[in-house]
Amino acid sequence: MADAHLYEVALTLLPGIGGQLTRLLVSYCGSPKAVLEAPPGKLQKIPGIGPKSLRAVTDGARQALLEAEKIIRQAEELQVKLLFYTSEDYPDRLKQVADAPTLLYFKGKADLNQQHIVSMVGTRKPTAYGQAVTERIVEELKQHHVMVVSGLAYGIDIVSHRAALQHGLPTVGVIASGQDIIYPSAHSRYADKMMERGGILTESPFGTKPDAHRFPARNRIIAGMSDCTIVVEAAMKSGTLITADIAHSYDREVMAVPGNITSSVSEGTNYLLKTNKAAVYTSVQDLVELLNWDLAHKQSQKQQNLTLFNQDEFSADELKILKVLQQSQEEQMDNLSWKAQVPVSQLASLLLSLEFKGVVKALPGKRFSLLA
Template sequence: MGDDQNLYEVALTRLPGVGSQLTRLLVSYCGSARAVFQAPPGKLLKIPGVGPKLIKSIQENARTALLQAEEWVKRAEELEVQLLFYTSPRFPDRLKQIPDAPTLLYYRGNADLNQHRIVSMVGTRQITSYGQAVTERIVEELKPFKVMVVSGLAYGVDVVAHRAALQAGLPTIGVMASGPDIVYPAVHRKYADRMLTQGGLLTENPFGTKPDAPRFPARNRIIAGMSDCTIVVEAAMKSGTLITADIAHSYDKEVMAVPGNITSPVSEGTNYLIKSLKAVAYTSVQDLVELLNWDLQDEAAAKAKAPPLDLSEFNEEEVKVLQVLLQSREEHMDNLSWKAQVPVSALASVLLGLEFKGIVKAVPGKRFMLL
């Protein structure tokens, strides 16, 4: 059933005149890729945007598309390539949300493309010693947060980011402008091979596709679309890297840029992104943590895992204070006194005792929060 399903999904993407948006529309109305091929003309005509000309094209090209799909499904099995249609639970969810997302991905690897935290790192191919040091530092700083690093396997910042992720034990995904059977540049094959067991290689291009120039901007939209944030390390003013940053911006994704030497051509792009407010400056991992609210996420997760507070261990006044804080998490001292019905004169002592026990914490503005 799985192979049969893949067969029709691949075939649907090979039909002339059927792009990604129309593919989604056809599947939405018919229920599955297979149902599109089996639907009678009358049913297809009811779909908005589908006319007699397209139906005729589908009928005339269906057999050829299915034969080609059969060959590619077999090839995928031989090369251990996963064929991820956009309806697959393994397809990157973040990518589904962008309007021009591909409908079929070719994936080799073992990483979860829906990992909790994913960051893209992009930049110039003419990386400087500063750029290399910063790229390696960023990846090392990401290690405690169990981040998946995405890049394009190209020279410069891309391969340094992949290599640093491999050394740090982080999963890393190389998004390629070629088919799944062609690693470009070939000199990076040793890293690509390692990534198959610690991340993976991803592309929207079918077998045998060569990395022609027009495919790189399309590749860049996947890099930007499948991550939470795109970090630009070094970039010239006129570069594909800035295009990637613009794409990420258009998807309402976060963009960060590393400030650079004002005399360096490969820092002109990053400094421009920061100056024009198209990117947030990256000076340490804390900038990223605060931008994406990872600290608040981790705090909430820790609280969710924490066992419920046993109020039997506290005295009467402490219980009154804790019951208020369990509801609001944080209160001003005056409000806390009124809500808990504990006089301010006694409350200071109660709160001090709870602080010593590691239950509450004083924050600026005479406020107290439950830990």
């Protein structure tokens, strides 16, 4: 496992090789180790790999592996889990997002793939109304066993985390710094308590400071790893509205709490509602109806039965493909490769086999879906 982590971490340290290109390389080569050990001739044949990317891999591999060793040692010392996007513990909801981080640093005990996950975001300077509403929402979420995700910042973020701790709900703080730098430091005591059932999550390597430009990137993780983002109070120009926009771009649900029309921190939430960019939140029943949680148990049981039935009829790789198609309805071939963690070289024959078995159909543009 340590050897696998070495190549996974090293791959994320190559200059100029972003998340999408990393997934493409792994899909074609089969593993991070195979990417870093591949001859230039093989890498050149991969679509999207130009001279600059080729040099980054071939010339940067040795230094990246040395740096990766240091990161792995530090992760072990601080009890931080390294979650490459192919890990079973990597958040599945986030994995479906095109610009998802390739590697996450996680410390804690939370199940990042539990059934219900909600993000809570809002202003750093909430009113008494905003604080009270946030606490009420979290209390209402308890009956549905929800994990609460936020950004550990001042305001609505820390009120959400604190309320989750009070009501025994797992809560995860997504930070813009490295795991060794909790920001703001005043919230370190809450971060420590969150480790018991929740945790702290970041894409930033150790030693990374919480510079301003890292927060919008942090916000995409908050939006991408949850079923719904609830906005409590927000000004018109704020990081909170950026998070709401990101959630929209990911086709995730957004809800907003109506606010006082004379309050500046209600302008953003009321704008989201007025422009139909968010559904209204007045009680937990609004959330249950929006996300069809009342049907979730039946659907979960149905999918579980289907998976159990399939295990006798399909290979392990075929089951991976079917699981992805169950979740996203249809997928383009390259996306299907990295989401199912099946190399492109094997994917075509597996899809053909599934077509012959009558469970998958091919669509125009190299897209595939399950047969109804």
